[in-house]
Amino acid sequence: MLGYSEQQRSKTSIISHLLILLIIITIIIEMCLYNKIFKSQRSDDIRDNFRNGGDQVPSMVQNQKPHDGGKGYVSGVYYSNWSPYTPRFHFPHDINLMQVSHVYYAFFRINSKTGGIESTDSWSDLEMNLYKPLAIKSSQLVENNLNDSVQNILPLGCVGELFYLKNACSEKKFKVIMSIGGWSDSENFKTIVGDDKLLQNFVDSSVETMFKLGFDGIDIDWEFPENNKIEPQGYLKLVKMLRLKLNNLESQIFGESIEDHFQISIAAPAFKDKLFFLPISEIDQYIDYWNMMTYDYYGSWSETTGYHSNLFSETELSGNFAMHYMIDEFSVDSSKLVLGMAAYGRSFHIKDSKFQPFTQNTVLINQHFKGVGKPGKEIDKADGKEGIWPYKSLPKKGTIEQYDPKYVSAYCFDEKNSIFISYDNTKSAKTKAEYVMHNKLGGGFWWESCGEAHTNKSRSLINAFNEGIRFNVSSKPSMFQDMRVIKFYLNKYGDDGFLSPYLKHLESSKQ
Numbered sequence: 070m071l072g073y074s075e076q077q078r079s080k081t082s083i084i085s086h087l088l089i090l091l092i093i094i095t096i097i098i099e100m101c102l103y104n105k106i107f108k109s110q111r112s113d114d115i116r117d118n119f120r121n122g123g124d125q126v127p128s129m130v131q132n133q134k135p136h137d138g139g140k141g142y143v144s145g146v147y148y149s150n151w152s153p154y155t156p157r158f159h160f161p162h163d164i165n166l167m168q169v170s171h172v173y174y175a176f177f178r179i180n181s182k183t184g185g186i187e188s189t190d191s192w193s194d195l196e197m198n199l200y201k202p203l204a205i206k207s208s209q210l211v212e213n214n215l216n217d218s219v220q221n222i223l224p225l226g227c228v229g230e231l232f233y234l235k236n237a238c239s240e241k242k243f244k245v246i247m248s249i250g251g252w253s254d255s256e257n258f259k260t261i262v263g264d265d266k267l268l269q270n271f272v273d274s275s276v277e278t279m280f281k282l283g284f285d286g287i288d289i290d291w292e293f294p295e296n297n298k299i300e301p302q303g304y305l306k307l308v309k310m311l312r313l314k315l316n317n318l319e320s321q322i323f324g325e326s327i328e329d330h331f332q333i334s335i336a337a338p339a340f341k342d343k344l345f346f347l348p349i350s351e352i353d354q355y356i357d358y359w360n361m362m363t364y365d366y367y368g369s370w371s372e373t374t375g376y377h378s379n380l381f382s383e384t385e386l387s388g389n390f391a392m393h394y395m396i397d398e399f400s401v402d403s404s405k406l407v408l409g410m411a412a413y414g415r416s417f418h419i420k421d422s423k424f425q426p427f428t429q430n431t432v433l434i435n436q437h438f439k440g441v442g443k444p445g446k447e448i449d450k451a452d453g454k455e456g457i458w459p460y461k462s463l464p465k466k467g468t469i470e471q472y473d474p475k476y477v478s479a480y481c482f483d484e485k486n487s488i489f490i491s492y493d494n495t496k497s498a499k500t501k502a503e504y505v506m507h508n509k510l511g512g513g514f515w516w517e518s519c520g521e522a523h524t525n526k527s528r529s530l531i532n533a534f535n536e537g538i539r540f541n542v543s544s545k546p547s548m549f550q551d552m553r554v555i556k557f558y559l560n561k562y563g564d565d566g567f568l569s570p571y572l573k574h575l576e577s578s579k580q
């Protein structure tokens with residue numbers, strides 16, 4: 070827990086950051102309004118301005134052949150709802166939304182007593198006011214485009230901001246998916262799959278929450294089901310019931326003429342020990358994507374050091390092994406497999422003098438280690454975990470970034486402190502993108518947005534991955550860009566829905 074004064078300070082700091090982001094949002098809004106008026110001429114300007122006015126922010130998908138809506142690869146990223154807090158100060162608009170197809174919003178959790186879904190932080194998700202400070206600051210832009218009447222209808226919190234952003238700009242389409250679970254919520258999955266009533270509540274509540282908050286689908290992140298009598302089959306049942314419930318919602322909205330659907334993805338373990346007993350082929354019928362967590366292969370729990378997000382390896386711990394296992398063992402269609410990448414490094418403290426001095430030939434993997442090293446204070450606080458380094462803080466000060474093409478991993482080594490850190494960089498991202506194309510996979514995703522080097526195009530991981538897939542990024546629009554969805558929402562919730570005021574505004578402005 071933070072002390073009171075620290076909380077105050079962080080609030081003040083958050084507010085000042087909010088002011089900055091609101092100005093950016095205003096610019097986006099203005100450019101979108103411009104876009105409506107001068108559609109063809111203005112698109113370059115919009116692009117430039119979405120880039121934050123700066124020249125360092127990664128560019129959007131550009132100079133590429135137009136592709137039809139749905140075709141193209143997933144370029145996804147997880148956004149965590151603890152990102153807005155000190156010292157991260159990372160907001161949804163910081164994501165380069167012009168380059169992504171999916172934002173996975175992490176996490177919603179399960180209430181183990183009811184089976185229902187609930188916010189893990191309602192202030193961050195739904196309440197943080199991203200629009201009010203702008204009115205206080207009041208500039209010409211504000212007066213013209215974000216006057217009181219408009220501000221009051223915009224949805225709040227990070228969930229609200231993402232909803233707003235995916236509807237505000239027509240240049241690049243992306244979906245926002247509600248991610249349920251996560252590492253710390255695995256017990257509750259175990260509870261609900263053992264009880265039919267809780268499971269039914271879970272399914273009903275998931276779909277209800279997803280729709281009411283304007284998400285385009287559900288991501289199940291159960292880490293991990295155990296090999297017992299209940300959980301593998303329970304997992305299958307959960308996913309099947311979820312798909313049926315979503316189908317039901319879709320037929321209520323669209324009748325027979327469905328053009329797109331609410332998606333289901335699974336954040337899946339990417340190693341044999343946690344996969345072999347799961348009914349993968351059966352689950353596969355009900356879901357859109359397997360977000361394979363092809364990272365965290367080595368860490369504090371390991372016997373030796375290793376690259377944590379390597380694509381290749383002599384062992385079974387690699388992205389390549391996991392992908393082939395899913396295809397060969399379970400006949401999963403490769404285009405449903407999404408390669409997970411890490412916007413963070415994992416470190417090890419190697420206690421051995423033979424690594425000094427460090428040369429290109431020094432082998433740092435498969436070594437014994439003592440602890441995982443302690444990132445600097447700032448970094449440590451940013452993640453709350455030892456041994457985890459946000460990509461944007463790498464390579465560690467005083468070290469030089471290295472690349473191992475055999476394993477497809479970047480790393481750096483701090484000789485003085487014997488700290489070895491492995492991670493993904495732009496080279497490994499590009500190589501992984503080529504791997505995705507070569508193997509006709511569905512695409513790639515990053516955990517998590519906060520670590521990305523958003524402000525430096527040549528350093529940006531998402532940009533590097535997209536370059537690798539030739540900027541062929543899927544751009545299916547949000548379900549909520551369909552007027553039938555908006556009408557259904559307003560019918561269902563009247564004035565009481567989280568999005569009702571804003572959707573009413575959209576409805577009247579589109580008519």
Ligand SMILES: *[C@@H]1O[C@H](CO)[C@@H](O)[C@H](O)[C@H]1NC(C)=O
Nearest residue numbers: 134136139140141142539541
């Ligand atoms: C874009 O990606 C899709 C896979 O989703 C592929 O079928 C298509 O050929 C790609 N298009 C181009 C121009 O490379």
Ligand SMILES: *[C@@H]1O[C@H](CO)[C@@H](O)[C@H](O)[C@H]1NC(C)=O
Nearest residue numbers: 212213214215216217218219
């Ligand atoms: C506020 O903005 C909206 C939309 O741009 C406009 O319709 C409305 O007239 C404005 N209100 C005031 C008081 O300027």
Ligand SMILES: *[C@@H]1O[C@H](CO)[C@@H](O)[C@H](O)[C@H]1NC(C)=O
Nearest residue numbers: 125495524525526527528529
């Ligand atoms: C951006 O990253 C590159 C390396 O990829 C580096 O040379 C350059 O100094 C960085 N620019 C800024 C403004 O940090």
